[in-house]
Amino acid sequence: MSNPIDHLINEYIRTLSPKELGAIKGNNSIRLDKGELPYPPSAHVTKAIADAISTINRYPDVLGGTLRESLAHYTGVRKEQIVIGNGSDDLIELIIKIFVKPGEEVLLPVPTFFVYWHATQMMGGNPVFISRTADFGLDVQALLQKVTVNTKVLFIANPNNPTANLIPRDVILSALNHLNCIVVIDECYYEFCKETAIDLIEKYPNLIILRSLSKSFGLAGLRVGYAITNEEISDYLYRCAQLFPVNKLALAGAIAALEDKSYAYSNIVKICQERTSLAHELTTLGFSVYPSATNFLFLSTKPLGITSESLVSALRKRNIFVQDFGMKPGLDEFCLRVSVGTPEENHEFIRVLREEILAISI
Ligand SMILES: Cc1ncc(COP(=O)(O)O)c(C=O)c1O
Missing domain, CATH: 3.40.640.10 (Type I PLP-dependent aspartate aminotransferase-like (Major domain))
Structure with missing residues (x-):
């Protein structure tokens, strides 16, 4: 039976998809999925x-x-x-x-x-x-x-x-x-x-x-x-x-x-330096890494022969969050976005990523 208020809902709103709450992230999670800055405010x-x-x-x-x-x-x-x-x-x-x-x-x-x-x-x-x-x-x-x-x-x-x-x-x-x-x-x-x-x-x-x-x-x-x-x-x-x-x-x-702009500028310099080393590590692991003018990297898993969805869900189980863009408008099933984190976060991300790529490829 349809909801008695259905006819009252604006037709443009009725066709919108419900919002997903997303995974609950614990305090120790590595959050590289939302394009955030990893540093606290000054x-x-x-x-x-x-x-x-x-x-x-x-x-x-x-x-x-x-x-x-x-x-x-x-x-x-x-x-x-x-x-x-x-x-x-x-x-x-x-x-x-x-x-x-x-x-x-x-x-x-x-x-x-x-x-x-x-x-x-x-x-x-x-x-x-x-x-x-x-x-x-x-x-x-x-x-x-x-x-x-x-x-x-x-x-x-x-x-x-x-x-x-x-x-x-x-x-x-x-x-x-x-x-x-x-x-x-x-x-x-x-x-x-x-x-x-x-x-x-x-x-x-x-x-x-x-x-x-x-x-x-x-x-x-x-x-x-x-x-x-x-x-x-x-x-x-x-x-x-x-x-x-x-x-x-x-x-x-x-x-x-x-x-306090100098605080923001010093964080930006750190992120841009980390972005270069993260891109290098990811390229070495076999990803296609696109040039970035932002605080995140856009990657393709295609050269690895695995879908972005499988990799993102494997990482999620290890408490590491990156954003899957597989099959989003204009994209194929191999796309993901990773924010540049702190050096420690990026290091841990790469370590776990290496293990998960091996596990999925076997
Ligand atoms: C291109 C672009 N515009 C706007 C936004 C939203 O920014 P805000 O946090 O100011 O709403 C984002 C957030 O990811 C973005 O990537």
Whole structure:
């Protein structure tokens, strides 16, 4: 018998798949599955959060308060151009809410970040998948062929998640020069590669840049993301945003993290060094390892003759978590993503991985 409230549920929501809770990870687990920074926040950040706790009986500052100014200073734009969200996930939803009506189209070069199509479907929009080139680059011709009168938004993660590659600036420019729809360039991993399109905002009135404090600043648990765009788009984003988009502890922690940039930069240097040695170890074990401009590596298990699913589940049993991308849109059954951990975590990961590859291959 169908549920008596079924007919009341918005048709776009009814077709969404239920969320999986994921495996429970113990304290001793090695977590290389979520693209997180393995290092804890600085003492300056933890103190700012602790100091803010005694005032959480009060609402946070409206629309992100002075965090907008801190981010404007950090990025070199006017504060009116900054929109703050509860993680950049929140801003992805906000963008679709504002620009996409039911039945309209969102262009997604795949593989890419799943939240783009999840949020599109939630608002009744149609995600339009476009194949990338063999090395996961952007195929601008293929992209333009998919443009219709209903095309409203294009999302380009740069660098891309999960494939870790950077789209060269001339390719981004070529897409911008041929498109009238909203173009979102998601620079979630900006600090690991230092490539940005911020300087193009003045020239292209349809451009929105997304950034996050989750990765390079190591604040994934606080949930702070931001958009940089022109003042008109920024105004519309704020009209739709919640009055208090970010909680008080997150505001305090984010402002403190931006005051303590050298701590974040030292972590980024460590991650980039570790990334090189981890890539080397994985190549020696027989994986295809793709170039990375992020804090994670994208691998293919194909040369080993085993599926990513079998390897990921074998590692999970050993309390090591990496992300399986086998058969995700635009990918085959051999793909996985591994965050760069601490040297100790990476060492243990490689040790266990070697054993599990041998065990599966026998
Ligand atoms: C490309 C990309 N955009 C956005 C996000 C979400 O970031 P946030 O933690 O700010 O919501 C991620 C997270 O993995 C990502 O890879």
